[in-house]
Amino acid sequence: MIVIGAGIIGSAVAWELAAAGARVRVLDMRAPAGGATQASAAxxxxxxEGHGSEALSAVGQRSLQAYDGFIERLASEAGRRPLYDRRGTLEVARDEAHGRRLRASAEALATEGVETTWLEGPSLHAAEPLLGPGAVGALLVPCHGFVGGTDLTEALLIAATARGAVIEDHVRATRVRAGSNGRLVVETTRGAMTADRVVLAGGSWSGQVAVDGADPVPVHPVRGQLLHLAWPEQPLARIVWGADCYLVPWPGGEVLVGATVEDVGFDERATVAGVTGLIEAACALVPRLGDAAFTSVRVGLRPGGIDDLPIVGPSAALPGLIYATAHYRNGVLLAPLTAQLVRGLVMDEPADPALAHLSPARAGAL
Ligand SMILES: Cc1cc2nc3c(=O)[nH]c(=O)nc-3n(C[C@H](O)[C@H](O)[C@H](O)COP(=O)(O)OP(=O)(O)OC[C@H]3O[C@@H](n4cnc5c(N)ncnc54)[C@H](O)[C@@H]3O)c2cc1C
Known part of the structure; x- marks a missing residue:
């Protein structure tokens, strides 16, 4: 089994498959987690994220529900616990119309049994006293949270390695083709390698791997810039999600400010416009952030697909190849479910109904 890509998706898949008994080899053209994953707010x-897309909301919920068990199992296998915090989100409405939309979404979530609370006036001020004057109300969703994206990927690779997986960095896969005896050949910058199955988890670069008989998988890069600020008193109780940016209170007095959404091709530079835009949006949401120190900016290319759902499933053109890509804004959220789905395909488990929504067939002749 060869997994192309050691971002959050390839690493989660590698661990899941190695834990299920497969012999796994993971290839990455960079260092692991060097793509979108290192820039993620996670x-x-x-x-x-699922506002407006029932299918995305459904797969996102399933993956979120799997997270506690995923982290527990990983912590025991990797011997370290990645940063994992479920302190909830406050989604802030900036005007009455936005507030009405959020209240409607709260009612819809209540019918699904999801706990939410609408806050305004004194209750909003009590929940988050630092919000600026533009906030007319906010929807509290207590079950939301965050992880450390790089931290989690490293733990996944440690656990995969402990289960016998081999990780090879700075090797690029260029083509996947049929070999002899039903096996697949992966051509790489270090020569040809063979495997019974191949998982293509190359994030934004997935379409650059030629697959015999198939169209290039339609994944395109969407640049995101994310700031780190040092704010030692760490007063934010929850993730604060505004209309123009979000704030993630990390332990150790850091706040993440994200993120730009830019269609600029394979350009991973941090820009003056990106950084200043995020700082302005952050200070409008929480004016006291003007006191924070600017620490760094991270940049990543989100793997955008043909819609807001990832492409996960077997190739019809090249039997044995499985796609696990195009996770766009939700790769970290969807990693546990994606790994579970790929394991099911490789281990010939009964088809999971979620695969119907994620099928490669909807993205061309794959
Ligand atoms: C600023 C920002 C904020 C984000 N915030 C969130 C968030 O809050 N929550 C969330 O769930 N998601 C978030 N995302 C999205 C999330 O980071 C991505 O969906 C996720 O990282 C995709 O993971 P991946 O493994 O598919 O891709 P990547 O992390 O890009 O990994 C792909 C890997 O494949 C390797 N590779 C590619 N081609 C080849 C090849 N031919 N041969 C060998 N190796 C190859 C690359 O080197 C890379 O390491 C954010 C992204 C950004 C940029």
Whole structure:
């Protein structure tokens, strides 16, 4: 089994498969987690990200529900516990119309049994006294949270390695083709390698791997810039999600401010416009952030697909190849579910109904 890509998706898949008894080899053209994953805010917030998409909301919920068990199992196998915090989100409404939409979404979530609370006036001020004057109300979703994206990927690779997986960095896969005896050949910058199955988890670069008989998988890069600020008194109780940015209170007095959404191709530079725009949006949401120190900016290319759902499933063109890509804004959230789905395919488990929504067939001749 060869997994192409050691971002959060390839690493989660590698661990899941190694834990299920497969012999796994993971290839990455960079160092592990060097793609979108290192830049991720790594929030777990399906009830915000899923506004407007029932299918995304459904897969996001399933993956969120799997997270506690995923982290527990990983911590015991990796011998370390990645940063994992379920302190909830406050999604802030900036005007009455936005507030009405959030209240409607709270009612819909209540019918699904999801706990939410609408806050305004004194209750909003009590929940988050630092919000600026533009906030007319906010939806509290207590079950949301975040992880450390790089931290989690490292733990996944440690656990995969402990189960016998081999991780090879700075090797690029260029083509996947049929070999002899039903096996697949992966051509790489270090020569050809063979495997019974191949998982393509190359994030934004997935379409650059030629697959015999198939179209290039339609994944495109969407740049995101994310700031780190040092704010030692760490007063934010929850993730604060505004209309133009979000704030994630990390332990150790850091606040993440994200993120830009830019269609600029494979350009991973941090820009003056990106950084200043985020700082302005952050200070409008929480004016006291003007006191924080600017520490750093991270940049990553989100793997955008043909819609807001990832492409996960077997290739019809090249039997044995499985796609696990195009996770766009939710790869960290969807990692446990994606790994579970790929394991099911490799181990010939009964088809999971979620696969119907994620099928590669909807993205072309794959
Ligand atoms: C600023 C920002 C904020 C984000 N916030 C969130 C969030 O809050 N919550 C959330 O769930 N998601 C978030 N995301 C999205 C999330 O980070 C991505 O969906 C996720 O990282 C995708 O993981 P991946 O493993 O598919 O891709 P990547 O992390 O990009 O990994 C792909 C890997 O494949 C390797 N690779 C590619 N091609 C080849 C090849 N041919 N041969 C060998 N190796 C190859 C690359 O080097 C790379 O390491 C955010 C992203 C950004 C940029």
């Amino acid at each position: 929030m777990l917030a399906p009830y915000i």
